[in-house]
Amino acid sequence: MAVTGFILVGFVIVHMLGNLKVYQGEEKFNAYAVGLREIGSPAVGHEQFLWLMRLVLLTATGLHIVAAVQLTQMSHAARPVSYVQKKVIQATYASRTMRWGGVIITLFVVYHILHLTFGAVGFPPGQYRHLSVYRNVVTGFSLWYVSAFYIAAMVALGLHMYHGVWSMFQTLGLSDENTGRLYRSLAIVSSFVVVVGNISVPAGVLVGLVK
Amino acid sequence: MKLTLRVWRQKNANARGRFVTYEAKNITPDMSFLEMLDVVNEELIGRGEEPIAFEHDCREGICGSCGFMIDGVAHGPKRASTVCQLHMRSFRDGDSLTIEPWRAKAFPVIKDLIVDRSAFDRIIQAGGFISVPTGSAPDANAILVPKENAELAFDAAACIGCGACVAACPNASAMLFTAAKVSHLHLLPQGQPERYDRARNIVATMDKEEFGGCTNIGECEAVCPKEIRLHFIALMNRDLIRASVRDWKVGRRAAGM
Numbered sequence: 410m411a412v413t414g415f416i417l418v419g420f421v422i423v424h425m426l427g428n429l430k431v432y433q434g435e436e437k438f439n440a441y442a443v444g445l446r447e448i449g450s451p452a453v454g455h456e457q458f459l460w461l462m463r464l465v466l467l468t469a470t471g472l473h474i475v476a477a478v479q480l481t482q483m484s485h486a487a488r489p490v491s492y493v494q495k496k497v498i499q500a501t502y503a504s505r506t507m508r509w510g511g512v513i514i515t516l517f518v519v520y521h522i523l524h525l526t527f528g529a530v531g532f533p534p535g536q537y538r539h540l541s542v543y544r545n546v547v548t549g550f551s552l553w554y555v556s557a558f559y560i561a562a563m564v565a566l567g568l569h570m571y572h573g574v575w576s577m578f579q580t581l582g583l584s585d586e587n588t589g590r591l592y593r594s595l596a597i598v599s600s601f602v603v604v605v606g607n608i609s610v611p612a613g614v615l616v617g618l619v620k
Numbered sequence: 621m622k623l624t625l626r627v628w629r630q631k632n633a634n635a636r637g638r639f640v641t642y643e644a645k646n647i648t649p650d651m652s653f654l655e656m657l658d659v660v661n662e663e664l665i666g667r668g669e670e671p672i673a674f675e676h677d678c679r680e681g682i683c684g685s686c687g688f689m690i691d692g693v694a695h696g697p698k699r700a701s702t703v704c705q706l707h708m709r710s711f712r713d714g715d716s717l718t719i720e721p722w723r724a725k726a727f728p729v730i731k732d733l734i735v736d737r738s739a740f741d742r743i744i745q746a747g748g749f750i751s752v753p754t755g756s757a758p759d760a761n762a763i764l765v766p767k768e769n770a771e772l773a774f775d776a777a778a779c780i781g782c783g784a785c786v787a788a789c790p791n792a793s794a795m796l797f798t799a800a801k802v803s804h805l806h807l808l809p810q811g812q813p814e815r816y817d818r819a820r821n822i823v824a825t826m827d828k829e830e831f832g833g834c835t836n837i838g839e840c841e842a843v844c845p846k847e848i849r850l851h852f853i854a855l856m857n858r859d860l861i862r863a864s865v866r867d868w869k870v871g872r873r874a875a876g877m
Contacts, residue, residue: 479833480791480832480833480835483791483832483833484790484791484792484793484832484833484835486725486830486832487724487725487726487791487792487793487830487831487832488723488724488725488791488792488832489725490723491723492689492692492720492723493639493718493720494689494691494692494718494720495689495692496691496692496693497839498693498788498839498842498843499838499839499841499842500790500837500838500839500842504835504836504837504838505790505837507835572836575836576835576836578854579836579850579851579853579854579857580834580836580854580857581857581858581861582854582855582856582857582858582859582860582861583854583858584851584854585851585854585855586772586849586851589850589851589854
């Protein structure tokens, strides 16, 4: 969970920083999207690096989900008779919603790829143009319910990251009595920055900041 | 005081259990929770009924024998306390309480509120010890221990193995207990020679005993009567990772690489 989670958190942070390029205007944002496909050029060919990254991410996501399913099955097997009454004392909302949060994020990722990568959903016919990413973002997010879904999914991602990032340091054995608080802060800051950065794009389109 | 208790009654390991409601009368606020149950049991015995079975020994909060769920909290509402050190002044007259045994596959119910915690014993047998030739006591201060490590080791060693961590964990994981036992020895010089074997063996045994996996939720820490901290789990994870790296290196060396 921790190792694959680390890869995914790294991706999410870089992706969020890429999203912020939308504020540099249409030209630069489109050039960024084209540039992603040419990373490593001319040593590596067109889209080769991008596909390598996609493969790494897909593998990490797959293993992350497999580990989550195994942990869930272990938990259910470890307590066949549940409590009639059970109180939560100090567990955070985020830590208790990791499993459903993960399901929501998976569904969101599928929608997001079908939406802004393929233009298969959320666009009127003929409105999606491959690599005109700026136009696609503006058109795509003009539908308020699409933006609302993105914003809701980002809140879920933020909660998942808040527990995940801290938990990662705990699982990898890096946390101790002195650094525990530092890693908690790191989890708060990283999830907050990712959520605010990402939400700003659909919100920016809705309020007319990005047009 | 007068209370209404909803208690889990189960004849034996194979019987089906159910909740039975009892009235606890003539209770004073300075009774411990177990003394309150003693009063209820006296009355049950007087009526010719089977008393409520619960485990207990020292009644000083140091042996780890007692423990059950009171209104969904392991060891009841008072922090850093076992049920024997929980007093009736923590409750109000007329309260209605639900009393349930620890629930985990690894802790099967033996009778009423008593569960079989021998899975913990097997974890200890796998690594909760150091191997030293016995003989006369070593000289005091012959082995120096940094003050900070001594304090941390003592914090971990305070674990009484009551099982509240497993009971409170949504995954029924035994990581806090196991980590406390590992950390206590790993922080001291005497624990070093078997350090990595211990981490590996003890965790393997814990998994074999069908406890759940840790998801770092922290409910264990909240109910621990000895306030064992969650960072001991990270300490054990660190040794577990180091143990795997060492195994890998030893394997490579053996293969002549």
